[in-house]
Amino acid sequence: MKADIVFMNGEVVTVDDDNSVVESVAVKGNHIIAVGSNQEIQEYISHETNVIDLHGKSVLPGFIDAHLHLTIYGTNLLGVSCIEPHIQSLEDIFIDLQKKAEEAPKGQWVRAWGFNESKLKENRFPTRQELDKVSTDHPIVIIRTCNHTSIANSRALEIAGITEDTVNPEGGIIGRDENGALTGTLIENAHMQLFEYASYTDEEIRKGMKLASDEFIQAGITSIHDAGAYGDGAESLRIMQQAIKEQEIRVRVYAIIGSLTNSHDFVERVVKAGLISGLGDDYFKIGPAKLFTDGSSVGPTIATREPYSHNSNDYGITYYSQDELNRILGEAHKKGFQITAHAQGDRAVEMVLDCIEKALEEHPRIDHRHRVEHAGISSADLQNRMQKLGVIPIPNPVFMYVNGDKYLEYYAERVNVMYPLRDYIDKGIIAAIGSDAPVTFVNPLLGIHAAVNRKSWKDQLVGENQRIDVLEAIRAYTYNGAYASFEEDKKGSIEVGKLADLVVLDSSILHAESEKLKDIKVELTMVDGDIVFQSKQLVSK
Template identity: 45%
Template sequence: MERQLFINGEVITANGNDDIAEAVAVEDGKIIVVGSTSDILKLRKDGASVTDLAGRTLMPGIIESHIHTTMYGANVLSVSCKDPAVRTIDDLLERLKEQAGRVPEGQWVRAWGFNETSIEDRRFPTKEELDRVTDKHPVMVVRACGHISAVNSRALEIGGLDNDSPDPEGGSLGRTPKGELDGRLIETAHMDLYQLAAHTRDEIREAHRVASEHFAEYGITAIHDATGYGIENVEALREDAEGGVISQRVYAMVGALNKPDEVVKHYLSRDIRTGDGNERFKYGPVKVFLDGSSSGPTVWTTEPYTSDPENYGVHYLSQDELDELFIPAHEKGWQLTAHAQGDAAIDQLLNTIDKALALHPREDSRHRIEHAGLARKDQVDRMKQLGAVPTPNPAFFHEYGDGYVKNYGKRAEGMYPLASYRDAGVTATLTADCPVTDFNPFRGIHSAMTRRSPSGKVVGGAECIGLLEAIRCCTINAAYSGFSETETGSIEPGKFADLTILDRSLINADVEEIPEIRVDRTVIGGETVFERAKAVVQP
């Protein structure tokens, strides 16, 4: 691979000192020198390419530490409720009818990203409305949080659900005042049917291809996949990463949206550990769900919701059940993690981590907490004590912040507390949990700096962090959360040349410009995987 020189830029290294350099030299897929333009030009040799950055930012590739690759790609191929043209339920129904006209009879018609709080009707579509879309296809409209859906009668039949069906443990079936099913499926009820609506392998391969292309366009060079459809999905990620369908490096959590404990048990029975794999794909932590959605809202809390004094959310596993699953996994060498949004769920996971470390001491286990939405100050201190790594979602404020204030009251000001993590010395990442919200990393960086809701309200300004801190969260900190900080996450000699070139200076950009910043070029291991426009390359 030829030597590549990048000069005259704003090189955000994300190294231990947050140094800003001018230029970088790359050879054989790795960074060899970081320094001044004059120093780098001394390394020029026959056949080397020279890219004049002309003041633009060169930064480490973004590491998305919690993303649902398969779900996002599949969503792109279905109806998007986040399309600005979908303002009413009638708009959605029309799009679903168009989709039904293109889908073979009997196959699923899907929509994603629905949010009853932002659509004009302020409600879910009814079963009867979805029945009028088509009687030849099952229809599923998935809420933006991924924990709730609305379906038609054909879909209910496939799930074996009728008016006499009881609510499943950890979920519920929406009903009319007369007790009849209205088509809404909440938490476990949704997950159960979602599993039955699984995509074919060819559909998944195409979903991975599309998702990878979209991620590269936004400078994402590595993904920590948060799972979707079970064992087959984990192995499809491995096959497609190693086969080049997915260009990003993949660190795959081992679990599923539905019955994740069964997936975890399957992998515990095999001779596999966290970190096994290669440069393209590695197995990550074992993962389960402990509670629900922050925007649903269905998170498990120690105090009732401000919006509903009788509601404490939902939870999936008892403390004993989690201990029995995760302590052996820890002993066997796995990293542990769980979807834990509410403070009650966070307590439960921290209890298990504490017991696992006491019973089977292990240095540098880096057990994770996915989301850790309503983390209390005492829990932040406990994360530091146990070496736990949270993966917060400040980008959620941009889409769901007003709902947080309504549902959680004063507690919303301390959600996703990046400043508290920094002050306590807790290594935290920054993630969008796509497709729950926009995966644009610069939207996430902006939200970490502003914590602004859709109405413009700043939700907990004391937890805002600065630009370079936010960049570290989605680069070197994210690498740390996947044990890859010696290979990726910063621009330093010896590391993989996973790089992102922006269309301007990020440091000199106005804060309000940040979400609009575009990526000109994305490089993984020295190879360009996306280029918006030809850079200025000197012969």
Template identity: 45%
Template sequence: MKGDEYVAQIALINGEVITVNRQDEVFEACLVEGNKIIAVGTSDEIVQQMAPSATVLDLEGKSVLPGLIDAHMHLYLFGNTLINLDCKEPFIHSIDELLQKLSEIVKETESGKVIRVFGFNELKVKEKRYPTIQELDSLTIEHPIIITRTCGHIGMVNSATLDLLSIDEETPDPLGGTIEKDDKGKLTGRLIENAFLNFSQRIPYSEEEMFEALEKAQEQLFMYGITSVHDAGGFDEDSFRIMQIASQQKHIKTRIYAMIGTLNDCEHFTKNMLTTGVVTNTGNEFFKIGPAKLFTDGSSTGPTIATREPYTSDKTNYGYLMYTEEELYSIFTKAHQGGYQITVHAQGDKAIEQYLSVVERLLSEYPRADHRHRVEHLGVCPPDLQEKAKMLKVIPILNPSFPYEFGESYIHNYGERTKYMYAANDLLAKDIIVAAGSDAPITTVNPFVGIYMAVTRNTKEGTVFGEQQKISLMDAIRMYTYNAAYSSFDEEIKGSIEVGKLADMAILDTSILNCSIEELPKIKAAATMLDGKIVYTQSEVKELSK
């Protein structure tokens, strides 16, 4: 059963309905009518309440979760990895392998068309380096090539791209970025932070590519039972517009909470949006305006995050801070006064400290109840900053999948500070509401990888990472459901399986409460229900005869 039409009633029975209500109750069954949940209870109770015409789905012991919410991802960018060359799927192991794949793409691509690569990580390839501009130029001087590092903050380009961007040896570094040169003053093709983020906006995608990317991304979301996303920004203003049109026209059905921000020239876009008066929470249940967002530091794996103490791996490096406190305060004052939720990308403790100081000033000067200001990532967050976040009632949006994929590099770069990275246990122990997101395409969109990491604190390579930050399975699930809904002011309509809430549910292909911990990353959705309709199925949920 799958389609766009409502079935009068759908009964899910003989399962493990994990409600994520206040008591974390687990029931056998639930009943949906239209787009709402109308009953939760035992299978017998649901059978007695359902109408004779109801469709009955036998869960056969499988778990049902509230529709999962990715509280921080880049929907459009994630889709782009699915329509371009992605170094992660399948994994590219060497520079030679990357160059070979690019050579094949060059042969099939018309002259002048941009060739894009995502997910490259110099630490994961055999050579432990970036491709050189000479290697890329040897493939083509007629096609611009743009290779985006896995963090999204650093790019490697060929000479055709530099020409397209009008970058030469005399081009000055932008604030918060570097156009890398070698010891002879020659361009290496590597663009770091704002040098990459700001310049790459000059090479846009077509609208056709944008719509295709969003549709491809949604297919992946439904495979994991994700029904809502908090979009943390695309490349530019155009991607924000296309995402909104795609939602309005039902090209995509995923519920979107769209942050006011972009990767390229985020400040300009955010300031422009603030002048429109379109405030946070404007919209409907499928597309809503989210917080005003800025970047305050860089990439945790670059590494370019702003830290109070130098990197363990480099005693001269403190990372990049994008704004002074006064600049950040000036931009956010209008947003806070205007009723916007605000948030920042802040990975390093110096960036987190700066943002929390700004929030403290704003709340002192312009008090606001239930502001729900957020902070995206909250990477290195020691106890003093945890306490300040609690006092200010700031909502951290963590990325448990980050240390799963990048943990070894974090240990190398930040040393003992890793015990406070993505510190879920410490934060929850302080009664701070914590949500979670993938930051896809930076890491996998699979929420069960994040849940696994939050529960075990074991990296993909088996390294123990900040073991004291382990949390319970139920707490991890709550980060991807109720808490994520709370962070977008939606806890009254979604985030738990309760009577009266929207019928968004993830029917898993196993029992998450009874499978082994090591099986968690392998979990997928057997079926995904969005707004009371089955939008995806593996055909593993049996429809009973009536």
């Protein structure tokens, strides 16, 4: 058998059981047919084989991001970005919103995303009145970087039916000043419910999905576990499947059944419809059923067992009672679903583990691979329960880079058990890394950098006891992601017979200085044997 493409003279990080590093890999069609030394791969080369000389650059399995939001990431690209370098103040955001409003037909939503008050000179949220000065003809909403809080103008609040007499929804807060007047701030469930009205058209969603997929491919991501969007989750999945069918989305999708708005309703509808996790093909599969249990780690609104370090009266919020969590996810487990939940605080993580434990007691299942999304504060007792129950946590080490300084303020010494990858590995817990993009940056190399260094962007150590090495981080971003979706026999490592999902970096990742891991770039991405991205033409022999 002769190969279609051979990568030679490289640093092929296979992520096999032995963490083998070899020189070459051969691809035929959409599968890997040989892995080994340059000499061993020679027999797979014909005059028709495209042979690419890597000159010592790294080849890795395609990155698998185990938790991000495809639809939200994509539709964000259609709005105003608050993370652009020129955004230094609220006024800068208002100017960009004004430009967007002038381009939009009257009455059309104007949205901004990635807002982080701590990065602006005013260090505060904008007010409803300030957004009204931008426009009252358009509903305007600014989405905080955590995706758990937003600020709306009067027109947006009016459309959503929010008045000074509106009571806070369960698990949410409608911001008011000392006189009871609406500030425009919407927190947690109040924020989520706004997006029942601030939805995008099908055409906008599909356009955004393609833009997002293109960016993921350029980042070396070949598979994602999509963690849901606002609004009707069924509609997002329908549009997603259409876009995959037309190859507008090139990444493989493991679709978590959950929505940021009324997640319980979507889960219950899908369970009743008779679907189960694993249904689908190599490009699109139904994933776990998911609920939200608490809020944002940098809000902060996560549910903690001890009060926040900066506020002795605050323990965060929960979306559901233990009985509700047990009933909804327990039924999904009973019907054959993998189950999971967003849980950032240790109180929330404990609730999810209690739910999983009860579900397994009532309806035992071998190799269930139930998950906990984020599992932000996971102390030793919670880790031990994960290990005993066979639960897969989905940590986000890039949060330590982006939010680490705030975590030290909010949680103090608890940062030592936040996203605790070192502890997971030492206890034999398989943890798969997710970026949670667009909440943070999607770049897997930045995620690996954060897992290895455990430093904030201000160069402050944040839980350095949880550092892991580069090979461990690569495994968590590849094989472990495949394991978390029951697909480790098909992808996640560079081995004969597996799908040809590969990424070529611009240098050696194993010989890079740890502080410079985030500076490594992706040069080529291959999905299903097709080169779908090249930053430059690699040298072919």
